[in-house]
Amino acid sequence: MTQQFYVSPEQLMKDRADFARKGIARGRSVVVISCGEGIALVAENPSPSLHKIGEIYDKIAFAAVGKYNEFESLRQAGVRYADVRGYSYDREDVTARGLASVYAQSLGAVFTTEQKPFEVELAVAEVGASQEGDHLYRLTFDGSIADEHRFVVMGGQADKVSAAIEDGWRTSLTLAEAVRLAMGGLVRPAAGAAEPAGAAAPLPAGALEVAVLDRHSEATRGARRAFRRLNDADIAALLT
């Protein structure tokens, strides 16, 4: 019979957390940013079909970094949770807070009981009638949940991207400015790492995944569902 070595709980948790952090740090960054016209979600993602950003419900969107299979299963679980809740109660009763708390519990359970923790980091965003009504939640691999304001940055060089966006963020940002700010943040650290500063080429529209939760979708589009994915032409039009 093999003898199991004693590993202290602290060490066990630390090893798991390091493992998850390493996985997440390899990924490209995602920025979720609140602006005047709504909430912009910007991800560096060369694939046009494997999305990092998704619609959950009328006013709620999801963004993730890390392993695709893991966050995709969480996204689908979120859509199911929201649809069941909206169907059995009412559409109004589906909130980002409820969803984020379910995500936190699932991530926490996986972190402590499964063979390996999920190597993902999630953001759940809900657009409100005014900017004060916006909710941004950030969820990490161990089930920690943070209520953020203004913006959320996740993924590889989150700290550097975050610093860049912190500098440029204002309350009165328009959607175009918010997307430009997010792109500026995404491009800066990548260029800084590879070559001297100043040579940062902006990311082409094809390498970006951009979606927006429109604050006034009922008035502007006649749609209850605020989520709108921007295609390459939309992104190019927004940036010119």
Added chain:
Amino acid sequence: MQESTANKVAAYATSSFTEHLQRERPELLPFTRALPTGAAVTAPLQVPHATTIVAMGYAGGVLMAGDRRATMGNVIASRHIEKVFPADRFSVLGIAGTAGIAIDLTRLFQVELEHYEKIEGTLLSLEGKANRLGAMIRGNLPLAMQGLAVVPLFAGFDTGANAGRLFSYDVTGGRYEEHEHHTVGSGSVFARGALKKLWRPNLTAAEALAVAVEALYDAADDDSATGGPDTVRQLWPVVYTVDSTGTRRVPDEELGAAARAVIEARTIAGREA
């Protein structure tokens, strides 16, 4: 035999909201409850019934209209009920039959389409939508056998074929594609008779609206369970059009004008039948 994890994951990977409910929350489905057998045979349940729906194609789209009356035996249960709903961006459905179940079924169908769109990232094809609705109606068959039938009419814009299409159903979930126009509900025979004379190919949307309002007027004339336009309460039929730009609810002003035009023409004609 032990199921492998991969098999389990594949089996659980569904894009259908109905399937998900069947598995996890069957009590939420509108059609899982079976009534005690034999109850309906002796005394039919007194529940609100929704009635006449008309739908027709026009140049570049389809239009669906429903009257505003629900009846319960000889009593008018509601003057305000709405029986035509947008199913998603490119389709609408109208319901006739047991109102309570039909409205829940509509809600389920709306979530089903939206759920698929969110999970898959693409819209279901029009044929796919029509088939899903058929499966739901078939799910309601046990209740239909006991007198609680729901019969929908489904219309949508086929973005692939670039044309509007119409589907009718029977209580067993049988799905039939209809051409030109179709009607369901208690006043459907009268509305259909009117449509046969009023409808012609390549109507404009405005002409189709006038035809729909007049067909419902004829149905209300001869069927007590169908409500006509109510000028006192300002109640007009609910009408949706679907074309390449999506679904649109026809606003009350247009409907009021169309209904008044029909009433005026009939008043001037002064005919008895």
